[in-house]
Amino acid sequence: MSETPAIDLRKVEKIYYLGAEVRVHALRGISLKVYRGDFISIMGPSGSGKTTLLNIMGTMDRPTKGRVIVDGIDVTDMSEGRLAVIRREKIGFVFQAYNLITTLSALENVMLPMLLTGKYTEAEAKEKAMLLLELVGLEERAAHRPRELSGGEQQRVAIARALANDPAFVLMDEPTGSLDTVTGARVMSLVKLLNEHFGQTFIVVTHNPAVAKVAQKMFFIRDGLLYLSPPKELLEFRMSANAEDRIRLLDIQVRLLRNDILSLRRRFRSGDIPRETYLRMKRNIIRRLEYLRRLTGYEGL
Amino acid sequence: MVNVNVVKYAVKFAWSDILTRKMRSTLTVLGIAVGVALLIALMSVSLGMRSEIETKLEEYLGVGILVSSNETLLPESISLKILKIPYVRDAYPLILVFGSVEERPAVIIGLPPEKQDEYLTVAEVLEGRELNPGDKGVLLEEKLAKRLNVKVGDKVTVSAGLAGRGKDSYPVVGIVKMESLIGFGEMNVLIMPIKLAQDLLGRPSYASQIQVKVVNRRYVDVVARTIKKLYPHATITTPEEIMRRINRILNIINTALISIASISMIVASLSVMNTIMMVVRERIREIGILKAIGATRGHVLMIFLSEALLLSIMGGLLGAFSGAVGSYLLQELISRLTNVRVPPIFRLDIIGEGMLIALIVGVSSGFYPSWKGASIRPIEALRYE
Numbered sequence: 001m002s003e004t005p006a007i008d009l010r011k012v013e014k015i016y017y018l019g020a021e022v023r024v025h026a027l028r029g030i031s032l033k034v035y036r037g038d039f040i041s042i043m044g045p046s047g048s049g050k051t052t053l054l055n056i057m058g059t060m061d062r063p064t065k066g067r068v069i070v071d072g073i074d075v076t077d078m079s080e081g082r083l084a085v086i087r088r089e090k091i092g093f094v095f096q097a098y099n100l101i102t103t104l105s106a107l108e109n110v111m112l113p114m115l116l117t118g119k120y121t122e123a124e125a126k127e128k129a130m131l132l133l134e135l136v137g138l139e140e141r142a143a144h145r146p147r148e149l150s151g152g153e154q155q156r157v158a159i160a161r162a163l164a165n166d167p168a169f170v171l172m173d174e175p176t177g178s179l180d181t182v183t184g185a186r187v188m189s190l191v192k193l194l195n196e197h198f199g200q201t202f203i204v205v206t207h208n209p210a211v212a213k214v215a216q217k218m219f220f221i222r223d224g225l226l227y228l229s230p231p232k233e234l235l236e237f238r239m240s241a242n243a244e245d246r247i248r249l250l251d252i253q254v255r256l257l258r259n260d261i262l263s264l265r266r267r268f269r270s271g272d273i274p275r276e277t278y279l280r281m282k283r284n285i286i287r288r289l290e291y292l293r294r295l296t297g298y299e300g301l
Numbered sequence: 302m303v304n305v306n307v308v309k310y311a312v313k314f315a316w317s318d319i320l321t322r323k324m325r326s327t328l329t330v331l332g333i334a335v336g337v338a339l340l341i342a343l344m345s346v347s348l349g350m351r352s353e354i355e356t357k358l359e360e361y362l363g364v365g366i367l368v369s370s371n372e373t374l375l376p377e378s379i380s381l382k383i384l385k386i387p388y389v390r391d392a393y394p395l396i397l398v399f400g401s402v403e404e405r406p407a408v409i410i411g412l413p414p415e416k417q418d419e420y421l422t423v424a425e426v427l428e429g430r431e432l433n434p435g436d437k438g439v440l441l442e443e444k445l446a447k448r449l450n451v452k453v454g455d456k457v458t459v460s461a462g463l464a465g466r467g468k469d470s471y472p473v474v475g476i477v478k479m480e481s482l483i484g485f486g487e488m489n490v491l492i493m494p495i496k497l498a499q500d501l502l503g504r505p506s507y508a509s510q511i512q513v514k515v516v517n518r519r520y521v522d523v524v525a526r527t528i529k530k531l532y533p534h535a536t537i538t539t540p541e542e543i544m545r546r547i548n549r550i551l552n553i554i555n556t557a558l559i560s561i562a563s564i565s566m567i568v569a570s571l572s573v574m575n576t577i578m579m580v581v582r583e584r585i586r587e588i589g590i591l592k593a594i595g596a597t598r599g600h601v602l603m604i605f606l607s608e609a610l611l612l613s614i615m616g617g618l619l620g621a622f623s624g625a626v627g628s629y630l631l632q633e634l635i636s637r638l639t640n641v642r643v644p645p646i647f648r649l650d651i652i653g654e655g656m657l658i659a660l661i662v663g664v665s666s667g668f669y670p671s672w673k674g675a676s677i678r679p680i681e682a683l684r685y686e
Contacts, residue, residue, distance in 0.1 A: 055680050058593065060592075060593065060678070060679045060680045060683075061680050080597075080598070081597055081598070084592065084595050084596065084597040084598075085595065085597075086595075087592075087593060087594065087595040088594065088595020088596075089595070093590075093593045093594060095590070095593075095683065098586055098590075099590060100590075101314070101587055101590065101591070102587070103313070103314050103317035103318060103321070104310075104313075104314070108310070112310065112594065113594045113595060115304070115306040115307055115310060116304075116307060116594070116595050116596055116600065117595075118304045118306075118307075121306075122306050122309075125306075161594065165595075
């Protein structure tokens, strides 16, 4: 295929050096091509590397190894100033919340990326921003400040702003993370609509399967690696505790029980608690002991 | 290339920030205003003081030269010889000594009665009359007369010279008002004919100084040199020389005043720095968003610097205004304390300087925190919540 991908990640690795000895391998070689018109989601739990991946795709962080190519331009080694231009002209951002500049109206928030390019007059920017707000159904809220908008409305303004400079792709970081389910669904259906009817490219990073499923294609990220299907074997591995852990837990339980028995006996003898209470608490302890016996099959307790 | 629209947004952004944090902005503006006001008030008053002293000195000496001697007295006849020097318009003997009137310390001025109007240029007779040639009476300065509760026709006892060598009583012929003569402002003054003063001191035909008037200011130096040649032991004082000495003192005072004002400007700059630091901290997430949507460091810097600039402009304007008001208050204070009225002089350049200093101080002290804020990497800024 000769088409240029909107974003092309080539064996991207990211290592964080936290100390002289400690390092975290956040991304372990990720290759991904997203073409214009695609709508993909990347799903993963926290600590899976999805935020790192998002930052690298958004040119806000640099990979330790590998190349990042945005709309055919290799941005891996670009200066901060030139990266700002790439972000301005090629990438749209929608974050989880507090996306907007609070001192500017919805309209001005949408105009801002256009004005930053210096390619629009104020009148042109205003006209286009108005159309984009209409697209997300907020033309009547144009003059409102973010504080006067609901969470869903704020996210729609953020989407309108992301589209302002006709980006190669729009990056969304947990776009419904701060919204209730119904509002979140409405925002995601707007995203789907924009993808289907305008061919706008979207990359959604989330831990929410319902959000991820809206995309045409889902990816899964675990421990810095990208998968096309949920990596179950990893999940199972996590569930099974090893033998050493079990023995340690049992040991602590036995010691706790011993503490309880001694303290109960002392309190009964000193007349601190009546006989009735003593017997009830004793039964409780015996029940816990029985449970441990059954668990371990050890009669010596 | 400066993007006009972005500048407009930066200013708008900064302005709405100032409005949302009214208390903090007001305090910062006041901080700058106090510094600027102090600077303008002190400079205006000191300028007024200088010009007032110059005028008073001019009135006192005119285009004159003062000849005096370290050995208290000069022969009176010197004035006649000085009169013959070219360009000299007038020369007359004076006696100026410390003494007492009715046991009160006073300055005793002995002068030829026909010169009293010229010497006491601004005197006004309140009661009685001026001195006549050959008079045996004295004039009392208004305040002294009030203190002694003396009227025209009463006799006063005057002693002069060291250890009360001369002592005599004289009838008061007139009470005069003297606009503050340099150096006499708060002092008791008694004026008598020079003959009487000479007799009182027991030194007939002697004077403590010779007042010399020159036809034109240009010749002051020439005449001063000629007198110096004739009387090498005499001390010759010209208005320029006095002014030079006074200027030296005024410069020291001025430097002290400006240092005080500078300290308050330093405080103002710390306040601006603190404010911008807080603004940056509050706006850190928005810095992240701005950078994510493609704002450069320069764009972000512009926003915070506009805020510093706006605060400084407001502080400067308020400071210029209150500096003008403050200098009148300062003048009032000075006149209450010293009885000298010094009208402050406002010059556009002083007000402009005050404003300029406010802007420079504001923007330069806002620069460091703004730069720090603008240099935050977008992912760090976005992580901050």
